[in-house]
């Protein structure tokens with residue numbers, strides 16, 4: 656990405672603490688496995704980050720998995736956690752270092768807002784075999800205003816709405832890239848976290864959008880949250896899974 660872009664290198668060490676594999680994570684995993692028909696498949700996880708999804712797919716869904724990510728720091732965390740049979744490579748979605756038609760499934764989980772989409776979708780299609788599926792997990796546009804942290808950071812929802820494609824735009828972009836049979840599954844999920852956990856997440860800048868806000872706004876928002884957050888906070892996630900056929 657050009658200009659200001661979030662830094663995942665600086666987040667790698669704390670990413671899994673601040674964004675844990677909690678009950679909501681596993682519910683989303685199950686949706687992805689079911690809708691993407693991932694069980695036992697040869698899968699490429701684009702933007703695999705710390706390898707949580709790649710490891711879970713190999714261990715629980717018997718998938719043969721490769722992960723790719725541009726961040727050496729995220730990949731170092733992934734290397735330490737995935738089973739040896741999971742392959743990892745450094746690289747970008749826009750130029751995948753894999754042979755044409757090699758994968759049965761390509762995944763992008765919370766990545767599609769970070770890539771040059773026409774190039775990345777074209778590459779996903781290139782590395783898929785005929786009839787293969789691309790499964791994209793992302794946020795629905797209604798997520799951002801409802802997110803528990805949004806009231807503390809006036810620009811947060813708007814910045815995210817601008818960088819994440821809407822569900823309709825994503826469908827159109829998938830069709831423009833040559834995919835067929837595009838379908839969308841919407842999930843709405845909620846968990847409760849306590850105040851200390853919420854503050855730990857904010858102080859750790861748990862979502863990369865914080866890198867795109869004015870640091871003064873971030874500091875002021877955390878100070879307000881320290882004063883106003885209740886003991887228990889509902890974390891609501893409005894997400895989509897888009898599945899498209901090669």
Ligand SMILES: C[S@@+](CC[C@H](N)C(=O)[O-])C[C@H]1O[C@@H](n2cnc3c(N)ncnc32)[C@H](O)[C@@H]1O
Nearest residue numbers: 663702703704726729747748764765766769770
């Ligand atoms: C929000 S994290 C998501 C990680 C993981 N997929 C998950 O679901 O937790 C976004 C990841 O996308 C990676 N990323 C950023 N730009 C990318 C690009 N152009 N191609 C592939 N991955 C990219 C980042 O390094 C980071 O690891």
